[in-house]
Amino acid sequence: MVNLGTQPIRTQSDISEFEAEMTLEERLPEQSILDVFINSADRDPDATALTMLITGTEDEEPRRVTYKQLLGQIMRAANLFAAIGGEAPGVAFMLPALIETHVTLWGAETAGYAVPINFLLQPESIAELLKASEAKILVALGPHPQLDIWEKALAIREQVPGLVLVRVSPPGTPPEEGVIDLAGALMAQPDDHLTFGEARRGSDLAAYFHTGGTTGVPKLVAHTHRSQLVAAFGGAVMCGFRSDDVFTATFPLFHVAGTIVGGLSCFMAGVELLVMTPAGLRNPAVVASFWRLVAQYKVTIVGGVPTAIGAILQTPIGDHDISHVRAGATGASLLPPAVGQKFKEVTGCTLFEILGMTEASGLISIDPLCGTGTAGSVGWALPYTNVDVLKLESDGGLGAVCEIGEIGVVAIKGPHVSPGYSVPEFNSEVFVDGVLNSGDLGCKDANGCLYVAGRSKDLIIRSGHNIDPVMIENAMSTHPAVALAAAVGMPDPYAGELPICFIQVHTSDEVTVEELMAHAQNTIDERPAWPKIIKIVDEIPLTSVGKIFKPSLRCDAAKLVVSNLLREQLKLPDAHVQVEAGGPRGLCVTVCLSETDASSRSSVEKKLHDFLFETRVEVGS
Known part of the structure; x- marks a missing residue:
């Protein structure tokens, strides 16, 4: 059974002592994701694993699932997916935050491999992801008054031959021809054993996570069972998770933050996850009542992306008792110092930063939640892994280790690093000789704390x-x-x-x-x-996990510059400017002139020639 140690991690020396006491294999003998749920159910079967809020109202009776019940549901799901998908099926899902999302994710990894999908993507992009991942099954939320997930699922089924559609709907929803109802199908499966043999394990593929843009060949990052286990173990240790913790589960499960540190790490330690409605902190009602919910459900660790944390800090605590809160945890994007300072002022607790990356199975380093906190730092590498800051060579390669305080590229090595992308051609500049080039710029201080300066491409x-x-x-x-x-x-x-x-x-x-x-x-x-x-x-545009979407802003900036140039220097106020991200120079700017202004075409082309982006000048509508 996993050994998280008895002393909390606070410093770099604590990590060194922790590593010296036992090997990783001794501390983490588990080889399958299913082992985590078996161990947690054996340790305390009646402990609450998930508390699900649908509305977040004060008088709501939440749905609670114990660790024993969660294990049984995962077993049922694994048996179902094997029965309808055959050997090691790929199981994609488009689901908001629900108990069924956890059941689907971990059941898929037990029987085959999961393909978490951001349901906000367009159907055409999702269809390409399913084809690239070779998923056989798609689990999707049924008809919903606010979400169009089911409509997308039906459209996708037409584009992906042989795709089996599984629907998540409330009890009593009328059956639909050619569609499997998840709740009913689960009940037809045993919950105490696997019907298809052993669970997936070790170096077996556990999941494909989509990363990067939504155009071109999809970039799918492979996770193995062992890589996820090592990352989750490091998260549980560095966060100092305890079985009496209650953690706000606000990260979506199609993102590694929700899957690993906000999911598997918690389950390893027997933490209770509070699912704050299917929309999480995208639900204005949850933001408005956040501190009341924290008090009502005795939350001990507040988690969320920086933008969401910033939003809840605008909500007064009032007379709500939040004395159970011992720390905050944030990641997915860099934390503005002002937000961290305000969190301390409002809660009296420190907001600790976590650095993750899909290609590192979700986690790279953590400022330990039991420590005093190092402002601006993402802490130290997970136990049994290495993070170095390397010089960026003129040819784009990685060189020697940087000096203290010197900015370089953050590079990661360890058993949590992904084996690579589903398309090997994408690996060449990211995975080199067992080292993961994160693309993040950073430096280390004299204590070895890592500071991230931003993305090299930004x-x-x-x-x-x-x-x-x-x-x-x-x-x-x-x-x-x-x-x-x-x-x-x-x-x-x-x-x-x-x-x-x-x-x-x-x-x-x-x-x-x-x-x-x-x-x-x-x-x-x-x-x-x-x-x-x-x-x-x-x-400001945000991604589905609350990161600032800078490609859109770069387009806006280029459009502003070109529009001003056309209006003020060339006196062409009616010219239409369109900017798209992509291409060999990052941006492509198209200027469309009216027939009346056609004679100015060469002047426009000359003015745009000195910019670094691609340009096209067209005449006509």
Whole structure:
């Protein structure tokens, strides 16, 4: 049975002692994901594994599932998927946060492999993911008044020959021809043994997680049973999870944050997961009543992405008793210092950062939740793994280890690293000689703490000067009116790029661009990093897990520049500008001129020639 140790991890020396006491194999003999649920059910069968809220109202009677019940449901699901999909079937799912989502995910990994799908994607993209993963089964939420998941599932079935559709619907929903009802089908399967032989294990494929864009050949990252187990073990140890913890399960299960640290790590330690409605912190009612729910369900660890944490901190605690909270945990994107400071002011607890990556089976490093916290740091590497900061060579390769404080590329090595992508051609620049190139820029301090400076691809390069957008964003986030800040490179014919910062303000605050510009110049030390433009927007685009979606903002920045150029320099106010992400130069700008302005085509082409993006100038509608 997994041995998480008896002493909490607080420092780097604690990790070293922990590793010296036992080998990884001695501490983590488990080889199958199913072993985690067997062990937890054996240890305390009646302990609550999942508490499910549907509405989050004060008088709601939540649905609770014990560890024994969860194990039984996972067994049933594994037997069902093997029965309808054959040997080691690929099981895709499009589901919000539900108990059935956990049952589907872990049952799929037990019988074959899971393919978690972001249900917000378009049907055509999802169909390509299913084809690339060779999934045989799709589990989807049935008809719903707010969500169009079922409509997408039906459209996808038409595009993927032989796909078996399994529906998750409330009891009493009328049957649908050619569709398997999950609840009824599960009850027809045994819950005390597997009908198809042994559970998948070791180096067997456990899951394919989609990463990257939604165009071109899908990038699917392979997880094995052992890689997920090692990552989850590291998460449980570094978070100091205990069997009396209650953790807010707000990360979606199509993302590794929800699957590993917000899922499997918790189950290893016997934690209770509080599922805060199917929409989680995307549900305004949950945000508005968050601290009441924390008090009502005696939450001990508050989890969420930084943008969601920032939102709940706008909700007054009032007279709710949140004394059970011992820590906060955040990841999926970098934490603005202002949010961390406010969390401390509001709760009296530290908000600890977690660094994860799909290619590392979900986790890389953690600022230990039992420690004192290191502001701005994502802590230390998981036990039995290595994280180095390496010099970036001129040819794009990784070189020697950087000095203390020197910025380089974060590189990871260990048994939690993915064996690679489903398409081997994608591996060449990411997986090199057993080392994972994260693409993150970072440095280490004298204590070995890791600090992430942002994504290498997000660097703003102004006349050869590398500007970290996180520095700009953190500075702008300290302004009391700023809810969210996002800095990207704005195309410039002379400097290549100039920094532009998009600002989303709190709805109750009023602030001018001039005030924000003054704040930038007073708080950003590097003059080249002062934003050339600050643009206040109604809403900064986010991904489905709350990360700022910078490709969209880069397009907006390029469109703004080109539109201004056409209007002010070439006197073409009616020209239409369209910007798309992608292509060999990152962006493609199309300018469409009216027939009246056709004579200006060569002038437009000449003006755009000096920019680094691709350009097209067309005439006509």
